[in-house]
Amino acid sequence: MNKRQFLVAAAIAGIAAAAANPALAAKDGKEKCFGIAKAGANDCASSTGGHACAGQATKDHDPNEWKYVAKGTCTEMGGSLKAGGKS
Amino acid sequence: MADELAAIQRRMADGLLDTEADPVELFRGPPAATAKRLALYRGNLTANWHRALAGAYPVVEALVGESFFHALARRYGRSHDYREGDLNRFGAALPDFLADFEPLAGQPYMADVARLEWALHVAHYGSDAAPMTLAVLAALDPQSLADARIRLHPNVALVASTWAIGRIWRAHQPEATETLPSDPRGGCRLIVHRPRWRAECRAATAGEFAALQSLANGECLGDALERAAAVQADFDPGGAIPRWLEEGLWLAATPPTRQGEHP
Numbered sequence: 179m180n181k182r183q184f185l186v187a188a189a190i191a192g193i194a195a196a197a198a199n200p201a202l203a204a205k206d207g208k209e210k211c212f213g214i215a216k217a218g219a220n221d222c223a224s225s226t227g228g229h230a231c232a233g234q235a236t237k238d239h240d241p242n243e244w245k246y247v248a249k250g251t252c253t254e255m256g257g258s259l260k261a262g263g264k265s
Numbered sequence: 266m267a268d269e270l271a272a273i274q275r276r277m278a279d280g281l282l283d284t285e286a287d288p289v290e291l292f293r294g295p296p297a298a299t300a301k302r303l304a305l306y307r308g309n310l311t312a313n314w315h316r317a318l319a320g321a322y323p324v325v326e327a328l329v330g331e332s333f334f335h336a337l338a339r340r341y342g343r344s345h346d347y348r349e350g351d352l353n354r355f356g357a358a359l360p361d362f363l364a365d366f367e368p369l370a371g372q373p374y375m376a377d378v379a380r381l382e383w384a385l386h387v388a389h390y391g392s393d394a395a396p397m398t399l400a401v402l403a404a405l406d407p408q409s410l411a412d413a414r415i416r417l418h419p420n421v422a423l424v425a426s427t428w429a430i431g432r433i434w435r436a437h438q439p440e441a442t443e444t445l446p447s448d449p450r451g452g453c454r455l456i457v458h459r460p461r462w463r464a465e466c467r468a469a470t471a472g473e474f475a476a477l478q479s480l481a482n483g484e485c486l487g488d489a490l491e492r493a494a495a496v497q498a499d500f501d502p503g504g505a506i507p508r509w510l511e512e513g514l515w516l517a518a519t520p521p522t523r524q525g526e527h528p
Contacts, residue, residue: 181491181494182411182487182490182491183407185487185490185491185493185494185502186407186410186411186486186487186490186502187407188501188502188503189410189486189490189502189503189506190407190410190503191503192501192502192503192504192505192506192507193399193402193403193503193506193507194403195503195507196399196507196510196511197399197400197402197403216320216389246333246336246337246368247333247368248328248329248330248333248368248369248372249329249330249332249333250326250327250328250329250330250331250333250334251327251328251436251437251445252328252329252372252375254445254447255433255445255446255447255448255449256447256448256449258371258372259371259372259373259374259449259450
Protein backbone atom coordinates (compact mmCIF):
# COMPACT_ATOMS: atom_id res chain seq x y z
CA MET A 179 0.00 0.00 0.00
CA ASN A 180 1.55 3.30 -0.99
CA LYS A 181 1.41 6.46 1.02
CA ARG A 182 -1.54 7.87 -0.86
CA GLN A 183 -3.59 4.71 -0.49
CA PHE A 184 -2.72 4.59 3.18
CA LEU A 185 -3.89 8.19 3.68
CA VAL A 186 -7.12 7.65 1.76
CA ALA A 187 -7.83 4.45 3.71
CA ALA A 188 -7.30 6.33 6.97
CA ALA A 189 -9.64 9.07 5.72
CA ILE A 190 -12.34 6.54 4.85
CA ALA A 191 -12.05 4.84 8.22
CA GLY A 192 -12.39 8.18 9.99
CA ILE A 193 -15.33 9.28 7.85
CA ALA A 194 -17.12 5.96 8.37
CA ALA A 195 -16.58 6.08 12.12
CA ALA A 196 -17.84 9.66 12.35
CA ALA A 197 -20.82 8.96 10.10
CA ALA A 198 -21.75 6.02 12.32
CA ASN A 199 -21.58 8.19 15.44
CA PRO A 200 -25.14 9.37 16.06
CA ALA A 201 -23.96 12.33 18.11
CA LEU A 202 -22.10 13.70 15.08
CA ALA A 203 -24.36 12.44 12.33
CA ALA A 204 -27.50 13.82 13.94
CA LYS A 205 -25.99 17.17 14.82
CA ASP A 206 -28.62 19.68 13.88
CA GLY A 207 -26.36 22.70 13.97
CA LYS A 208 -28.35 24.54 16.61
CA GLU A 209 -26.30 26.73 18.85
CA LYS A 210 -26.63 29.80 20.94
CA CYS A 211 -26.79 32.82 18.74
CA PHE A 212 -27.18 35.80 21.05
CA GLY A 213 -24.67 38.58 21.02
CA ILE A 214 -23.61 38.02 17.45
CA ALA A 215 -24.69 41.29 15.90
CA LYS A 216 -21.95 43.58 14.72
CA ALA A 217 -22.38 47.32 14.69
CA GLY A 218 -23.49 48.15 11.18
CA ALA A 219 -21.30 50.57 9.30
CA ASN A 220 -23.91 51.89 6.92
CA ASP A 221 -26.42 53.38 9.31
CA CYS A 222 -26.11 57.07 9.87
CA ALA A 223 -27.89 57.27 13.21
CA SER A 224 -25.69 57.62 16.23
CA SER A 225 -25.64 54.64 18.54
CA THR A 226 -25.76 57.01 21.49
CA GLY A 227 -28.71 58.92 20.09
CA GLY A 228 -27.16 62.35 20.38
CA HIS A 229 -26.77 63.19 16.73
CA ALA A 230 -28.28 62.16 13.46
CA CYS A 231 -24.85 61.59 12.00
CA ALA A 232 -21.76 60.03 13.40
CA GLY A 233 -19.35 62.91 13.60
CA GLN A 234 -21.64 65.88 13.74
CA ALA A 235 -19.88 67.59 16.57
CA THR A 236 -16.43 67.17 15.06
CA LYS A 237 -15.03 69.81 12.79
CA ASP A 238 -12.26 68.68 10.57
CA HIS A 239 -10.28 71.39 8.90
CA ASP A 240 -6.81 71.13 10.28
CA PRO A 241 -4.55 69.31 7.84
CA ASN A 242 -1.73 68.59 10.30
CA GLU A 243 -3.51 68.10 13.53
CA TRP A 244 -2.11 64.72 14.36
CA LYS A 245 1.18 63.18 15.24
CA TYR A 246 0.96 59.42 14.97
CA VAL A 247 1.88 57.77 18.24
CA ALA A 248 0.32 54.39 18.91
CA LYS A 249 -1.03 54.44 22.47
CA GLY A 250 -3.08 51.26 22.63
CA THR A 251 -2.36 47.75 23.80
CA CYS A 252 0.52 47.37 21.33
CA THR A 253 2.69 49.20 23.84
CA GLU A 254 2.49 46.07 26.00
CA MET A 255 4.33 44.01 23.41
CA GLY A 256 7.98 44.81 23.47
CA GLY A 257 7.89 48.23 21.85
CA SER A 258 9.20 48.83 18.38
CA LEU A 259 10.33 46.02 16.11
CA LYS A 260 11.78 45.58 12.68
CA ALA A 261 9.70 43.94 9.97
CA GLY A 262 10.51 40.37 8.96
CA GLY A 263 9.00 38.12 11.61
CA LYS A 264 11.03 35.40 13.28
CA SER A 265 14.37 37.16 13.29
CA MET B 266 -25.08 71.06 -18.27
CA ALA B 267 -24.13 67.55 -17.28
CA ASP B 268 -20.48 68.51 -17.50
CA GLU B 269 -21.08 71.52 -15.31
CA LEU B 270 -22.82 69.40 -12.66
CA ALA B 271 -20.02 66.86 -12.78
CA ALA B 272 -17.48 69.65 -12.29
CA ILE B 273 -19.38 71.01 -9.27
CA GLN B 274 -19.62 67.55 -7.75
CA ARG B 275 -15.92 66.96 -8.37
CA ARG B 276 -15.08 70.28 -6.72
CA MET B 277 -17.22 69.39 -3.70
CA ALA B 278 -15.71 65.91 -3.39
CA ASP B 279 -12.17 67.31 -3.67
CA GLY B 280 -13.00 69.84 -0.98
CA LEU B 281 -14.12 67.09 1.37
CA LEU B 282 -10.83 65.28 0.91
CA ASP B 283 -8.50 68.26 0.85
CA THR B 284 -8.72 70.65 3.78
CA GLU B 285 -6.88 73.32 1.79
CA ALA B 286 -9.48 73.33 -0.96
CA ASP B 287 -12.73 74.47 0.65
CA PRO B 288 -15.22 74.88 -2.20
CA VAL B 289 -16.80 77.92 -0.50
CA GLU B 290 -17.52 79.65 -3.82
CA LEU B 291 -20.12 76.97 -4.59
CA PHE B 292 -22.36 78.22 -1.80
CA ARG B 293 -24.30 81.37 -1.04
CA GLY B 294 -23.75 83.14 2.24
CA PRO B 295 -20.72 84.27 4.21
CA PRO B 296 -17.63 82.25 3.25
CA ALA B 297 -16.59 81.83 6.89
CA ALA B 298 -19.89 80.16 7.77
CA THR B 299 -19.64 77.93 4.69
CA ALA B 300 -16.10 76.91 5.61
CA LYS B 301 -17.29 75.95 9.09
CA ARG B 302 -20.11 73.84 7.68
CA LEU B 303 -17.79 72.12 5.25
CA ALA B 304 -15.48 71.32 8.14
CA LEU B 305 -18.41 69.65 9.90
CA TYR B 306 -19.19 67.72 6.74
CA ARG B 307 -15.58 66.53 6.63
CA GLY B 308 -15.79 65.59 10.28
CA ASN B 309 -18.81 63.41 9.54
CA LEU B 310 -17.01 61.77 6.67
CA THR B 311 -14.01 60.92 8.84
CA ALA B 312 -16.26 59.69 11.63
CA ASN B 313 -18.08 57.39 9.20
CA TRP B 314 -14.76 56.06 7.95
CA HIS B 315 -13.63 55.54 11.52
CA ARG B 316 -16.79 53.63 12.40
CA ALA B 317 -16.67 51.52 9.28
CA LEU B 318 -13.06 50.54 9.95
CA ALA B 319 -13.61 50.03 13.68
CA GLY B 320 -16.45 47.61 12.88
CA ALA B 321 -14.09 45.44 10.88
CA TYR B 322 -10.85 46.04 12.82
CA PRO B 323 -11.60 46.22 16.55
CA VAL B 324 -8.30 44.60 17.49
CA VAL B 325 -6.21 46.95 15.35
CA GLU B 326 -8.06 49.83 16.99
CA ALA B 327 -7.33 48.45 20.46
CA LEU B 328 -3.68 47.92 19.53
CA VAL B 329 -3.01 51.44 18.29
CA GLY B 330 -5.52 53.28 20.48
CA GLU B 331 -8.59 55.23 19.45
CA SER B 332 -6.98 58.55 18.52
CA PHE B 333 -4.32 56.94 16.37
CA PHE B 334 -7.02 54.83 14.74
CA HIS B 335 -9.13 57.91 14.03
CA ALA B 336 -6.19 59.59 12.32
CA LEU B 337 -5.44 56.36 10.48
CA ALA B 338 -9.05 56.19 9.25
CA ARG B 339 -8.75 59.71 7.89
CA ARG B 340 -5.46 59.01 6.17
CA TYR B 341 -6.77 55.76 4.69
CA GLY B 342 -10.01 57.36 3.52
CA ARG B 343 -8.22 60.22 1.83
CA SER B 344 -5.54 58.17 0.16
CA HIS B 345 -7.76 55.33 -0.88
CA ASP B 346 -9.40 55.25 -4.28
CA TYR B 347 -12.72 54.20 -2.91
CA ARG B 348 -15.46 53.05 -5.30
CA GLU B 349 -17.50 50.81 -3.07
CA GLY B 350 -21.02 51.88 -2.07
CA ASP B 351 -21.10 49.55 0.94
CA LEU B 352 -19.21 50.85 3.97
CA ASN B 353 -18.88 47.27 5.20
CA ARG B 354 -16.47 46.77 2.28
CA PHE B 355 -14.64 50.05 2.89
CA GLY B 356 -11.80 48.46 4.85
CA ALA B 357 -10.84 45.82 2.28
CA ALA B 358 -7.55 47.51 1.38
CA LEU B 359 -6.50 48.35 4.93
CA PRO B 360 -4.12 45.39 5.47
CA ASP B 361 -2.05 46.38 2.44
CA PHE B 362 -2.25 50.01 3.46
CA LEU B 363 -0.92 49.18 6.94
CA ALA B 364 1.97 47.18 5.51
CA ASP B 365 3.31 50.41 4.00
CA PHE B 366 2.12 52.78 6.70
CA GLU B 367 5.28 54.44 7.95
CA PRO B 368 4.04 55.36 11.48
CA LEU B 369 3.53 51.62 12.12
CA ALA B 370 6.94 50.51 10.88
CA GLY B 371 7.76 49.53 14.47
CA GLN B 372 4.65 47.31 14.68
CA PRO B 373 5.16 45.17 11.58
CA TYR B 374 2.64 42.56 12.79
CA MET B 375 -0.21 45.06 12.41
CA ALA B 376 -0.87 44.32 8.73
CA ASP B 377 -1.23 40.59 9.46
CA VAL B 378 -3.54 41.25 12.41
CA ALA B 379 -5.61 43.31 9.97
CA ARG B 380 -5.59 40.47 7.41
CA LEU B 381 -6.97 38.13 10.06
CA GLU B 382 -9.63 40.63 11.14
CA TRP B 383 -10.69 41.25 7.55
CA ALA B 384 -11.08 37.49 6.96
CA LEU B 385 -13.26 37.30 10.08
CA HIS B 386 -15.24 40.33 8.96
CA VAL B 387 -15.85 38.80 5.52
CA ALA B 388 -16.87 35.51 7.15
CA HIS B 389 -19.28 37.36 9.43
CA TYR B 390 -21.13 38.84 6.47
CA GLY B 391 -20.52 35.80 4.30
CA SER B 392 -22.64 33.11 2.78
CA ASP B 393 -25.14 30.98 4.66
CA ALA B 394 -24.59 28.14 2.19
CA ALA B 395 -25.02 24.75 3.82
CA PRO B 396 -21.68 22.99 4.27
CA MET B 397 -21.02 19.46 3.07
CA THR B 398 -22.21 16.62 5.27
CA LEU B 399 -20.39 13.46 6.25
CA ALA B 400 -22.94 11.37 4.38
CA VAL B 401 -21.78 12.83 1.05
CA LEU B 402 -18.22 11.68 1.66
CA ALA B 403 -19.20 8.37 3.22
CA ALA B 404 -20.92 7.46 -0.06
CA LEU B 405 -17.71 7.76 -2.12
CA ASP B 406 -15.50 4.80 -2.98
CA PRO B 407 -11.74 5.15 -2.28
CA GLN B 408 -10.80 6.17 -5.83
CA SER B 409 -13.55 8.78 -6.07
CA LEU B 410 -12.59 10.14 -2.67
CA ALA B 411 -8.92 10.45 -3.65
CA ASP B 412 -9.83 12.16 -6.93
CA ALA B 413 -12.50 14.46 -5.51
CA ARG B 414 -11.96 18.16 -5.74
CA ILE B 415 -13.31 19.86 -2.68
CA ARG B 416 -14.51 23.43 -2.65
CA LEU B 417 -13.95 25.15 0.67
CA HIS B 418 -16.87 27.03 2.14
CA PRO B 419 -16.75 30.69 0.99
CA ASN B 420 -16.49 31.83 4.62
CA VAL B 421 -13.27 29.90 5.13
CA ALA B 422 -9.94 31.71 4.98
CA LEU B 423 -6.47 30.40 5.69
CA VAL B 424 -4.27 32.99 7.33
CA ALA B 425 -0.60 32.36 8.05
CA SER B 426 1.79 34.80 9.61
CA THR B 427 5.32 34.98 10.95
CA TRP B 428 3.82 36.90 13.89
CA ALA B 429 1.75 35.64 16.81
CA ILE B 430 -1.42 37.19 15.41
CA GLY B 431 -3.65 34.39 16.75
CA ARG B 432 -2.57 35.08 20.34
CA ILE B 433 -2.80 38.81 19.82
CA TRP B 434 -6.32 38.46 18.46
CA ARG B 435 -7.49 36.08 21.17
CA ALA B 436 -6.15 38.30 23.95
CA HIS B 437 -8.48 41.05 22.72
CA GLN B 438 -11.68 38.99 22.74
CA PRO B 439 -14.27 39.78 25.43
CA GLU B 440 -14.07 36.28 26.91
CA ALA B 441 -10.29 36.12 26.57
CA THR B 442 -8.48 33.69 28.78
CA GLU B 443 -5.09 34.50 27.30
CA THR B 444 -3.10 37.65 27.82
CA LEU B 445 -1.13 39.50 25.18
CA PRO B 446 2.22 37.93 24.39
CA SER B 447 5.11 40.03 25.67
CA ASP B 448 6.75 39.56 22.29
CA PRO B 449 4.71 39.46 19.06
CA ARG B 450 7.22 37.23 17.30
CA GLY B 451 6.32 33.62 16.62
CA GLY B 452 4.45 32.37 13.60
CA CYS B 453 1.03 30.80 13.40
CA ARG B 454 -1.39 29.22 10.93
CA LEU B 455 -5.04 29.98 11.40
CA ILE B 456 -8.31 28.76 9.95
CA VAL B 457 -11.06 31.38 9.82
CA HIS B 458 -14.57 30.03 9.53
CA ARG B 459 -18.11 30.68 10.68
CA PRO B 460 -19.60 27.52 12.14
CA ARG B 461 -23.06 29.05 12.18
CA TRP B 462 -23.44 32.67 13.20
CA ARG B 463 -20.20 33.71 14.76
CA ALA B 464 -16.96 34.06 12.82
CA GLU B 465 -14.12 32.31 14.59
CA CYS B 466 -10.52 31.40 14.06
CA ARG B 467 -8.53 28.52 15.39
CA ALA B 468 -4.96 27.34 15.14
CA ALA B 469 -4.32 24.72 12.48
CA THR B 470 -1.59 22.10 12.44
CA ALA B 471 0.96 22.31 9.63
CA GLY B 472 -0.68 19.30 7.98
CA GLU B 473 -4.20 20.68 8.18
CA PHE B 474 -3.09 24.00 6.78
CA ALA B 475 -1.20 22.39 3.90
CA ALA B 476 -4.12 20.13 3.01
CA LEU B 477 -6.73 22.89 3.06
CA GLN B 478 -4.43 25.21 1.12
CA SER B 479 -3.97 22.49 -1.48
CA LEU B 480 -7.75 22.00 -1.80
CA ALA B 481 -8.21 25.76 -2.09
CA ASN B 482 -5.70 25.68 -4.96
CA GLY B 483 -7.87 23.17 -6.77
CA GLU B 484 -5.86 20.01 -6.12
CA CYS B 485 -7.69 16.75 -5.49
CA LEU B 486 -8.11 15.29 -2.01
CA GLY B 487 -5.45 12.59 -2.54
CA ASP B 488 -2.86 15.26 -3.39
CA ALA B 489 -3.98 17.41 -0.47
CA LEU B 490 -3.53 14.55 2.01
CA GLU B 491 -0.09 13.78 0.62
CA ARG B 492 0.95 17.40 1.04
CA ALA B 493 -0.26 17.32 4.62
CA ALA B 494 1.67 14.14 5.38
CA ALA B 495 4.78 15.64 3.77
CA VAL B 496 4.86 18.54 6.23
CA GLN B 497 3.51 16.69 9.27
CA ALA B 498 4.49 13.05 9.74
CA ASP B 499 1.70 12.28 12.23
CA PHE B 500 -1.06 13.95 10.19
CA ASP B 501 -4.23 11.88 10.64
CA PRO B 502 -6.78 12.27 7.83
CA GLY B 503 -9.25 10.07 9.74
CA GLY B 504 -9.43 12.63 12.53
CA ALA B 505 -8.96 15.78 10.47
CA ILE B 506 -11.65 15.29 7.82
CA PRO B 507 -14.59 14.67 10.20
CA ARG B 508 -13.45 17.66 12.24
CA TRP B 509 -13.35 19.89 9.15
CA LEU B 510 -16.84 18.78 8.19
CA GLU B 511 -18.13 19.40 11.69
CA GLU B 512 -16.67 22.89 11.47
CA GLY B 513 -18.34 23.41 8.10
CA LEU B 514 -15.09 24.07 6.24
CA TRP B 515 -16.12 22.21 3.09
CA LEU B 516 -18.86 23.31 0.75
CA ALA B 517 -19.08 20.64 -1.92
CA ALA B 518 -17.17 18.06 -3.86
CA THR B 519 -16.87 18.22 -7.60
CA PRO B 520 -17.02 14.69 -8.99
CA PRO B 521 -13.72 13.70 -10.56
CA THR B 522 -13.55 14.22 -14.29
CA ARG B 523 -12.59 11.25 -16.43
CA GLN B 524 -9.23 11.36 -18.15
CA GLY B 525 -9.10 13.66 -21.15
CA GLU B 526 -12.11 15.52 -19.83
CA HIS B 527 -10.38 18.21 -17.81
CA PRO B 528 -12.49 21.32 -17.71
